[in-house]
Amino acid sequence: MQSENPFVADFVKMMNSAAGTFAGMTREARDNMRERAREFMGDMDFVSREEFDAVKEMAATARAECEELKARLDELEAKQLRGA
Known part of the structure; x- marks a missing residue:
């Protein structure tokens, strides 16, 4: 039988939350860069x-x-x- 250590369970939850937060930050940064590039290209009169x-x-x-x-x-x- 496997016993569940509360420290390990909390650590796993924290790591899952951190991974989700990091993924969200990555998406937000990518979208922000795309918008900045679009604005930059729009100002260049192409x-x-x-x-x-x-x-x-x-x-x-x-x-x-x-x-x-x-x-x-x-x-x-x-x-x-x-x-x-």
Whole structure:
């Protein structure tokens, strides 16, 4: 038959409570760090991937239009030089 020592039982209860408290502190610290990182990143004016892709597409369209206009201008200048 196993006798239960009150000192050991109290020590085990205290260790279980300490483990639970430590686990709670770990979760709280992790959540706090995530929130701080989110705030830090929010203050840095980063753009979303969708915004970046939209601006990239706009720049490609503008470049293509610029190249078309340059070709038309070159053509008009060539016609003017031949006519003059």
